Amino acid sequence: MALETVLGHYRIIREIARSNDVVYEAVDTRINRRVAIKELLMPAGATDAVRQDRIARFKREARAAGSLTHPNIVTIFETEEENGRYFIVMEYLEGDNLRQKMDREGALPPEEAVRIATQVLDGLAHAHSRGVIHRDIKPENVHILPTGLVKITDFGIARLKHEPNLTMDGQIFGTPSYMSPEQVQGGAIDERSDLFSVGVILFEMLAGYKPFQGDSVITITYNIVHTEPHSPPSIPTPLEWVIRKALRKSPAERFSSAEEMKQVLQNALEQLKAPPVIATPMGSPPPYSAPTPYPAPTGGYPAPYPTQIPAPSYPYPAPGAPTQIPAPYPTPRSTSAAPAPYLPPPPPKPVLSPATRQFLGTLLGVMLIGGAILGVVILGVLSAIRAYQGYQLQQIDEKIAARAKEAEKLYGQGRYLEAAQIYDELYRNAQSNKWKEEFRRNTASALTMYGNQLLEARRYEEAMQAYQHALQYAPLPEAYAGMAAVEQQRGNREGALNHWASAAQHSTGAQAQQYQRNAARIQIAIGDEAYQRNDLRTALKAWQTAVELAPGSAEAKEAQRKFEQALQELLKR
Numbered sequence: 001m002a003l004e005t006v007l008g009h010y011r012i013i014r015e016i017a018r019s020n021d022v023v024y025e026a027v028d029t030r031i032n033r034r035v036a037i038k039e040l041l042m043p044a045g046a047t048d049a050v051r052q053d054r055i056a057r058f059k060r061e062a063r064a065a066g067s068l069t070h071p072n073i074v075t076i077f078e079t080e081e082e083n084g085r086y087f088i089v090m091e092y093l094e095g096d097n098l099r100q101k102m103d104r105e106g107a108l109p110p111e112e113a114v115r116i117a118t119q120v121l122d123g124l125a126h127a128h129s130r131g132v133i134h135r136d137i138k139p140e141n142v143h144i145l146p147t148g149l150v151k152i153t154d155f156g157i158a159r160l161k162h163e164p165n166l167t168m169d170g171q172i173f174g175t176p177s178y179m180s181p182e183q184v185q186g187g188a189i190d191e192r193s194d195l196f197s198v199g200v201i202l203f204e205m206l207a208g209y210k211p212f213q214g215d216s217v218i219t220i221t222y223n224i225v226h227t228e229p230h231s232p233p234s235i236p237t238p239l240e241w242v243i244r245k246a247l248r249k250s251p252a253e254r255f256s257s258a259e260e261m262k263q264v265l266q267n268a269l270e271q272l273k274a275p276p277v278i279a280t281p282m283g284s285p286p287p288y289s290a291p292t293p294y295p296a297p298t299g300g301y302p303a304p305y306p307t308q309i310p311a312p313s314y315p316y317p318a319p320g321a322p323t324q325i326p327a328p329y330p331t332p333r334s335t336s337a338a339p340a341p342y343l344p345p346p347p348p349k350p351v352l353s354p355a356t357r358q359f360l361g362t363l364l365g366v367m368l369i370g371g372a373i374l375g376v377v378i379l380g381v382l383s384a385i386r387a388y389q390g391y392q393l394q395q396i397d398e399k400i401a402a403r404a405k406e407a408e409k410l411y412g413q414g415r416y417l418e419a420a421q422i423y424d425e426l427y428r429n430a431q432s433n434k435w436k437e438e439f440r441r442n443t444a445s446a447l448t449m450y451g452n453q454l455l456e457a458r459r460y461e462e463a464m465q466a467y468q469h470a471l472q473y474a475p476l477p478e479a480y481a482g483m484a485a486v487e488q489q490r491g492n493r494e495g496a497l498n499h500w501a502s503a504a505q506h507s508t509g510a511q512a513q514q515y516q517r518n519a520a521r522i523q524i525a526i527g528d529e530a531y532q533r534n535d536l537r538t539a540l541k542a543w544q545t546a547v548e549l550a551p552g553s554a555e556a557k558e559a560q561r562k563f564e565q566a567l568q569e570l571l572k573r
Contacts, residue, residue: 008082010037010089020156021058025092028077035077039087055086057156062088064132064158072123074143074153093153095146098139098201107208109510110236114269116142117202118262119150124198125258127152128191133159135189137197138178139204159189176220177210181249184221192251195261199246199254202265206239207232211247225249228434233508237445237478238268244438245408253405264412400426404439411446416453420446427473444473451482460486477507481515493522513553520546520555527562536570 005012010026016036017023024037040058042051062079065088069075075091098116102108108116120142127134134141135157143151180196182189203211211229214220229247231240242265248254255261407422420443427439451466464486470479484499500519504512527542543566546559 007037007039007085007087008080010035012037026089028089034092036090036092037087038090039085058086058088060160061156061158064160065090065155067130068127068132070123070126072119072150072152073127074151093143093145093151095144097153098142098144098205101144102139102205102208107234107509108205110206110239110272111269113202113205114239114265115148116144116150116205117198118265120152120198120201121195121258121262121265123150123152124191124194125262127158128194128258131160133189133191134194134197135159135183136175136178137194137201138175139201140175142201176217176224177212179221179224180251181225182251184224190251191257192254195246195255195258196248196251198258198261199243202239202246203229203235203243206235206243208234211243228438231441233477233506234511236268236272236511237448237476238271239265241411241442241445242268253401400429400435407442407446411442411449414449414453416446416450420450424473441474441476444470444476444479447473448476448479448482451479455482455485458489460489475502475506477503477511477515480506481518484518488522493526497522513550516550517553517555520550520553520559523549524555524559524562527559531562531566536566539566540570 007024007026009029011029013025013027015022016025018041021041022039024039026035026037027033028035040054042054046054059079062076065074066076066079074093077089077091079086079088081087096104120137124134124137132155134152134155136154137152141152141154143153145151176184178197178200180189180193183193200211212220212223212227214223228244235243242261245264246254246261255264403422403426407419407426410416410419410422423439423443423446427436427443430436430439447466447470451463451470454460454463454466464483467479467482467486470476480499480503484496484503487493487495487499497519500515500522504515504519507515523542523546527539527546530536530538530542540563543559543563547556547563550556
């Protein structure tokens, strides 16, 4: 269709995009307002049935988006038909969509990624409250204005819960990489399918690539249904926990609503943004500020680890009270609030007793002599036995799922030690490597968070034990960072430096740079003290080490300035 300059009372300026439909930039000549117009396009040679279906879906999109009024959802002004042409008039959006932003910038800092995701969740919460399920949440449909405001766009395949579903059973609509397992399989979907898509987007924003990949649509959809994405080191542990819950295969195991996911995501970001203040060895704050996304708190060192602990829903143990850290085979604390210990079912008794085996042997002999009828009967008996064994395994899997959900709830409440005990129990009883690996990392994460609670309460010995125990499960950089913070409080600079180095070694990107800067700060403090003692050679060595630890950082520049100044003084002697 040739581009016309006028459509109704709208003057077309240019074509913006074209796929199944076409989008124009236009001006409403009545009020001189800049708008975007989405016009329905018909495929060449479309039958009457196809035309009616496309028109019905287009009108449904207009009703779905037009019924929503929210800052994070594109505003629909009107929908019109003129001479058999159907079009929707909406607000014109400056800026780029999220796909364009990620193509230009790559992986995003955690703070920015969470800011975008929470706005998407705000928009979805409003849509879901009005009975609208988007079904196509992806970076191309997340628009970011120059002000930073996020808008959800394109409700073309949205479902309205209060209207009959236009999608027949088995039909699949959506973009494969961002679809939920139930959407891939053509099953019934609800609001939690959109939350799965948000989890995929959040993973991609932080890691720089999609969690489910493949060289064909079949491979991608298979991975969505059957595999778990690995853990990129660039995703901090608290945010990884949120993503993994959003990407659960079963909708029942995901967040129950967009509001819940947003709240947990914001709590995870607070753990990254506002860690406990760690005093400097010099007793005064250094004149440096940490880079985004890990800002330095007022006074003290910058964030030693991205894991400030929210106030848990139960009081800390009294100082000096015994604290139970999971042993190789932990037993949950016997309090009324603690979950009952999970006892794995006893090993099944032998399916066939000696007497039964003798009986079946006799029947087998009769079968060989008398024919195949008894053989069919025996095969039926054995099939029944196998079916019963399968039923027993299913019951065990359901118990494991229930315990895992219990651990997640405790983790979300800040009851990290109890969560660690359950995760450790599940890790040791898991049969598949996939679940064994996940429960192992969850145990390490919960123990690290528990160590942070103890550090906040200034129970340094117990915090160090918790971090060390976490590292027995997985080398989380946050655990090394916590140990470095403990050593700084003890005044053990050598130990702190070693742990900062280990934290940087096991992380990447901005997180690794932050740990390197923390180590450089310690070296600068060592150099400052040596300089005050007039020990210029020791000061020079410490400042040079600081430059090597965090090249290009503000700390490196400050250390280099001090090094050059002290070197001039030394040469003048």
